[in-house]
Amino acid sequence: MNIILVCTGNFQDYILTNVRQLIRLNHESIYVITNEHFFKNFDEYKNKIKLISCESLHDRYQYETKTQMDKNFRNGFWLLTSCRFFYIYAFMASTQMTNVIHLENDVPIYYNCNILLDKLEKTKMYLPFDAYNRTIASIVYIPNHIVFGNILDKYDFYKNDMENFVSIKRQLPHLINHFPICIPNVQFSQEQHYVCKNFETFNCIFDAAAIGQYIGGVDPRNIQGDSTGFINETCVIKYNNYPIKWVEQEMNNEKIKRPFILIDGNTIPIFNLHIHSKNLQKFI
Secondary structure (H helix, E strand, C coil): CEEEEEECCCCCCCHHHHHHHHHHCCCCCEEEEECHHHHHHHHHHCCCCEEEEHHHCCCCCCHHHHCCCCCCHHHCHHHHHHHHHHHHHHHHHHHCCCCEEEECCCCCECCCHHHHHHHCCCCCEEEEEEECCEECCCEEEECCHHHHHHHHCCCCCCCCHHHHHHHHHHHCCCCEEEECCCCCCCCCCHHHHHHCCCHHHHCCECCCCHHHHHHHCCCCCCCCCCCCCCCCCCCCCCHHHCCEEEEEEEECCEEEEEEEEEECCEEEEECECCCCCCCHHHHC
């Protein structure tokens, strides 16, 4: 499995913690798409990762020119949040790369992504939905640039990524699939069952945002002070209803702590966490 991170416009130092965790989990194909002047920030890992200059990539969609997203908020936050997908597409198309996991920079994982390979349909993009009308691209599987290009052909330059992939799924349901965010329950509503799709395939859950927000708080730019225990208002699964514990396990002759959620007597592995507070080191 190939791992792609994107860090453009503003350097996010917590990406280095994410890279360190990926290396620790024995990922051997890690790519970081970033600005050339940020290359020096990755010197510690230059023998373990491959740096790709975003300036060298050709965006045939011309996203930065066409987008109607706010280009000023937080030094281009909304612009850069969607722009990453067009850089990823350009890189995948130029290299014919397949089987990509893209992580947001504040999203550490706790397992090697190769364990997902035989569970994924190679004709679909996967990402977690936390409601009917929202998906959060914290962790994304992209099978190849052809599938991804068919999806991006439908991208609406007036919408953000959370809205776009929901809309595109409705237009192209055969191209977008779910990473489940919870285990199904007979008492769940239809919408809650919707966000649990494919649990039986993966036997683990993926954090869109709400677990990391609950155990680690939100971005301090949103809420000042300690916001641990935050309950995401949009996510239809309320994780404050379930205990979350860390279990120490053996991995390659060392110990690693991994998160699990306890639901109705089931101990469910959590594949990734979205550490919205950006304090990744606390959860490694």
